[in-house]
Amino acid sequence: MNIIKSMSAPVEGAKPKFIQLVFVDINGVPKGMEIPAERYEEAASDGIAFDGSSIPGFQGIEDSDLVFKADPSTYAEVPWEGIARVYGHIYRDGRPYPADPRGVLRSVLKRLEGEGLKVYIGPEPEFYILKKNGSWELRIPDSGGYFDLVTLDRSREVRREIAAYMRGFGLIPEVLHHEVGNAQHEIDFRYEEALKTADNIISFKYIVKAVAEMHGMYATFMPKPLHGFPGNGMHLHISLWSGEENVFTGEDGLSEKALYFMGGILKHAKALAAITNPTVNSYKRLVPGYEAPVYVSWGYRNRSALIRVPAFWGKGARIEYRCPDPSANPYLAFAAVTAAGLDGIKRRVDPEGYVEENVYEMGDEKRAALGITTLPTNLGEALEELKRDPVIRDSLAGAYDRFIGYKEREWEGYLSHLRSKGMPEDTKKVTEWELERYFYV
Known part of the structure; x- marks a missing residue:
């Protein structure tokens, strides 16, 4: 039916x-x-x-x-x-x-408009559609894999229904497919100016969860709901425009301004992680061995790098920032990422860590020689990086103190749970504490 x-x-x-x-x-x-x-x-x-x-x-x-x-x-x-x-x-x-996340983003975008620019962002949010038993034993309703179409993917009709509803909310679906993980999905929608895209992400999550519930299932955007399975990412395709001109387009690739913008993101990447990957569970996804990037690097078509430069034609020049996940508040994330890029343009920051090899297969010595560092390994480290970065702190304006205070309590609550269970602080196991806190939201 x-x-x-x-x-x-x-x-x-x-x-x-x-x-x-x-x-x-x-x-x-x-x-x-x-x-x-x-x-x-x-x-x-x-x-x-x-x-x-x-x-x-x-x-x-x-x-x-x-x-x-x-x-x-x-x-x-x-x-x-x-x-x-x-x-x-x-x-x-x-x-x-001052603590309204939508207002925080609006303020940063007004500053950008003062430079005669607008930022456009296209997201790639991933999610799982699961069945839940009476406990936190999650049932996987399909055994499909990446781009599977028919025999193994039992949720394709759910994806189509989600896409059918999206237009009524102003979202234009472009590609829908099964992702790498069993029961994992992705629906990409048309890029828009940053504030509109942030609104669209909130609407998209609402639609996905509602349609899944209609089918007696649960959709989750939790970064890592299942240990041993790929995590949910939300890659961001970013470009800057001046009127009808994509200022990221250069004669033989990316423009100088695009490289500086990317340099700013890489320079502030460790502090940005607190905003783009803001939960305890986010750092269960950011581990070597899966597609989630952990090394601060960039390259053309290199999917092991933190920032990838996709092949493009005409006005399609853009960068793909690959570490964000769907647990991020999109308004705060876009404000922080835009501020980092603007700082790169202002200070003419050259992007470091260029690499076209698989970064995961390199030794520590070679990564160090290329200037490639790593993202924080947990939320606590990310918050400390944020505290030390005035550009990213200031991008959050009146929301900064509220964000830091809330997230520090979240981190302490998690550590307290681990101590009560006798578990090590660096565990990569997905705990019941995380499922209870993040699975539905």
């Missing part, structure tokens, strides 16, 4: 009676409230007041009176619920709320 046709939905042409006002917390998890549709104009003009003191990352008595203003360009109707949803910005005392 076609789930799209079978689900109850409002009568064609009927307007939604309720609208969800959606923002994200410090972790990128959607939060919000519903209003009657007749209050929509008020939500867009004056805003709707709410208490933010219990929102992760907003916590504080000074955050008890916030205002959400809807961004009408993000309005979309949810066909399976008969409601609409809209993103927006948060204000306090008439001014942008």
